[in-house]
Amino acid sequence: MLRIGVVGVGYWGPNLIRNFVANAQTEMKMCCDLRRERLDYIQSLYPTIKVTENCQEIVQSTEVDLVAICTPVFTHYEIAKKALEAGKHVLIEKPMTSTSAEGEELLNIATQKGLHVFVDHTFIFTGAVGKIKDLVTSGELGDLYYFDSTRVNLGLFQHDVNVLWDLAPHDISIMHYVLNEDPEAVVATGADHLGSGIENVAYLTVYFPNNLLAHINTNWLSPVKIRQTLIAGSKKMVVWDDNQPSEKVRVYDKGIEVIKSADEVYNMLIQYRTGDMFCPKIDSKEALGAEVNHIVKCISNGHTSVISGEAGLMVVKILEAAQESIKSRGKEIKI
Amino acid sequence: MLRIGVVGVGYWGPNLIRNFVANAQTEMKMCCDLRRERLDYIQSLYPTIKVTENCQEIVQSTEVDLVAICTPVFTHYEIAKKALEAGKHVLIEKPMTSTSAEGEELLNIATQKGLHVFVDHTFIFTGAVGKIKDLVTSGELGDLYYFDSTRVNLGLFQHDVNVLWDLAPHDISIMHYVLNEDPEAVVATGADHLGSGIENVAYLTVYFPNNLLAHINTNWLSPVKIRQTLIAGSKKMVVWDDNQPSEKVRVYDKGIEVIKSADEVYNMLIQYRTGDMFCPKIDSKEALGAEVNHIVKCISNGHTSVISGEAGLMVVKILEAAQESIKSRGKEIKI
């Protein structure tokens, strides 16, 4: 039985708690928050969970094996560090930390202590991403060409991080998981329309080896909500529209073939191929439940996780580089 | 009566001819093409139009007032130059020229000779763009924040220009017309997946004064066709989906308001506003017909055109800068 303490029960924490309560192999022990009314709320739902306003009680508790951290980004490092030093595994809300240096330090401590760091990239456990990963891994898409994601909507503005740190962790973690490649460099652009120093529109290009290119379009000021990802390979192409109530993932038997002739480029022959489209049935069970199962299994088997601290750190590195690139108007930043 | 000669009757030329024939103030006189079968085709449709394989005959003809040039991009400069030197107005297919230097030279000649250079940015004359221009000009959108356009589909690959030179002229010319601002700089990224040296995916960011940002996503390898533009201002926001058979332009009464308090950023209060959406009725007459009317009027009145050579040159400058930026992985290039 894995015993859980949750730090921060604002918007996301209660979802974690619900899944830890529902899982037969985890036991929700304690949670904390600075806001008394949030603790009262949790208590009313789960009278047996211990609540406290003092985070230290969880971090130091002998009754907790894993600390889940659902607080604002800038507090992740400090809480996670204390938890790791006290010998707890940690599950950190995304993005993992505010800087890659902080992330690396956490990983070092975890390695020394033989502990797990998980980062809550929940999307990895959705049926849609699982299906796309399968399509890539099985070679059905062929050689990968690009990953192009759009995640825009109206609000919610964050006060401490820009739109890229807020929305792109989803796309970056999915991209990294699906493409299974480490990026070479990023170029990013963006703008702050409210004079707050925090970009509300941002565009991120990520360069991978072999001409594989990723692009992520994030926007807090879009009148419509778009959640769309295009992934193309040499054999097939995928469109994932997460707004659709069903048929979220469409696989297109489309592509091009180049027939190079002996003479110059003008004679390069390009042939288009368009065949059937199909929408595979997607598992619709809650991703967070699958994530909790995965965490339990990783800890008990000692396996490396698909939402490991290393994966979380890569997301932070890309965000950090993107931030630097935005500030210098598109300067290429190596990862 | 404006007498017209058309150079190049491949895909687009016949559309121009049809509109010149239909217009009561223009007279289709001659056309030329290197391919005999294209000339035969035109002749079968319009027996009274003179056809020739020799472009010089049109350029030098005393029966022609305006030469329309619908040939591959790399030939625009030479043909247009000869036509202008022979005292003809010109209408050049987009993009205007392969380089901004060529474009500038054409403008110089035109100025000296008192001739018009038009560039065939047909979209400017669509009902949708006209309506959007009205919304911006009337101040209904408020201060402009961004222009975000996606123009992707499967093919058609061009042999001599990359996807940006092929698809983005539409978006750049619309952007320039609607925003009515000259850009400061561009950042672009892209990739070539066929090893031809020609990018088939490209992302372009354009910086304007006052934090106004534009972004254009172009792709020849998309399994789905997307033609979508988002334009947001401080008061309202527009989504233009040109794939829709009707209701192409949607105007959202949505926005945010920032209430700045005396203390630090954490207390910045952001309020969302969401009201009605409306789809204005859009004029659906053919854009090319309106363009021909406009050309006739500009020549007879001596007015400056909204598709002037200067506008066409700006598009080329942005493309040129974007190309340079792509090759250096996102380096900012000033316009």
Next chain:
Amino acid sequence: MLRIGVVGVGYWGPNLIRNFVANAQTEMKMCCDLRRERLDYIQSLYPTIKVTENCQEIVQSTEVDLVAICTPVFTHYEIAKKALEAGKHVLIEKPMTSTSAEGEELLNIATQKGLHVFVDHTFIFTGAVGKIKDLVTSGELGDLYYFDSTRVNLGLFQHDVNVLWDLAPHDISIMHYVLNEDPEAVVATGADHLGSGIENVAYLTVYFPNNLLAHINTNWLSPVKIRQTLIAGSKKMVVWDDNQPSEKVRVYDKGIEVIKSADEVYNMLIQYRTGDMFCPKIDSKEALGAEVNHIVKCISNGHTSVISGEAGLMVVKILEAAQESIKSRGKEIKI
């Protein structure tokens, strides 16, 4: 304070309970169900609510003012009768009863006792239906022509009632509320593909005075879920697509005008009018909460409800007539 007892806590009952708990003017006192595990579930969520397996305890309780009945249709009459006879107001799940005779008897008892009968036509309280009602009442649509609704999906098959009794109460109650007219007659057709004697596809036409026509398409065997209603008047037309996450109600400034000339029908001149479309902002608060408020207000003021037993009875009469019409292949049945 209105004290509530809920009979039946299967799928819908808990939603009612949640809203009765949340409302400051109602007090959730008791609930019953034949299944012990459902009662345990309610108890775990709301420890202060009394639970019982004996429906009589609620019906007879001196602590209950209104009995909400969320049991299978065939039990509604008996439970409601007992509750009314015991001096309780009742809120009955739709459809109100299995026969109009039963419904009429309930109304008689209620009238004698001075009690309220409400039927849970929740859709009446949605923002979308409220907005459509406003458009009709204000005359913005002009004279009404038709109401055409499609409500199809895969499952859930009911064992005791056909697809019309299962799905059409929504559309019929909305139709009756919005059109504010009593129907003259119905014609219905349908088929049973499983040999169970219960139609899984059914089409219902409802005739109203003045050529106003309604049609409802219901289907349990549709591969896609459709929730679409078209309402046209002489001035404007409405499309309500309840599947849309936003922009559910679209109002079209479209119509036709007939200019009758002196001579025969061949010279009848019809002019089309197409103008803007707009999507009014729709209130998105939970309909059931508004319904509870409405019930409280009706009871305290003695006002007639928009979800009165009379309204519920009309739905049953139409269903009953439709059933008869289906069995005789479209015979017109007067209401």
Next chain:
Amino acid sequence: MLRIGVVGVGYWGPNLIRNFVANAQTEMKMCCDLRRERLDYIQSLYPTIKVTENCQEIVQSTEVDLVAICTPVFTHYEIAKKALEAGKHVLIEKPMTSTSAEGEELLNIATQKGLHVFVDHTFIFTGAVGKIKDLVTSGELGDLYYFDSTRVNLGLFQHDVNVLWDLAPHDISIMHYVLNEDPEAVVATGADHLGSGIENVAYLTVYFPNNLLAHINTNWLSPVKIRQTLIAGSKKMVVWDDNQPSEKVRVYDKGIEVIKSADEVYNMLIQYRTGDMFCPKIDSKEALGAEVNHIVKCISNGHTSVISGEAGLMVVKILEAAQESIKSRGKEIKI
């Protein structure tokens, strides 16, 4: 070489002419129309086609083998009769005739003379209908349950026929071709909102053997254009949305299975099955071109056509019965 005369060159006639001209095995000889300007228009496009205002010239011409009749419905019978009596094959615009008696007479003459009667149900030759026919014929859908079609839009009002005679021939001919069954009876309802005696909204139910049911929803007063057909069988289900620019036909691996237990209906167990969806690639060549090929082949081989006069007559019989049913408010009319 099949020599063609076309009677009526209004809206549809020119499309036929274009395809007869393009086909290597047909020769467009003559056309007629009462309106001189229509003849001039045809002459300007095809100078070699003989034109006349006198229909008799075509019907009697020794240069014509097949007469295509694209005139208003009420004239079909008379023109076709003359053409058949003069020994010509005929291709009649849909619907074939105004009454089934007229249609039967035409078929009798054709049989006596050994001539072909074709009815221009063009949709039969679209890639979408062809694909759906294949799915049904191959048994991939299983036993057929229903065919549910919606064909609504704003206008165009016809003066001589109601909305059912105008729009439903498409759906009825497709239904008859795809289901490959003769109907037993129809029930129809409708309304006339303009006081012209001509219904502008109509709903048609068609009963087939074995509980197979068809329903067609037609409307000239819809603010939106809908072209959607659902076809369900025991194994798979099809949604055909003809408004979609691509992916018109979607095949759903969805269905239900009934497991009947020994005891009563309450224990009937229904299991839902939902699997992948796929969109087969659809042939996008022009249907009318395929129709002309088909006609040539039928005449040269003496084969029975899928758009035979018998098929056209069945459409008229259904329309005739539907008309009678509408006038008597849903009375079942046997076919």
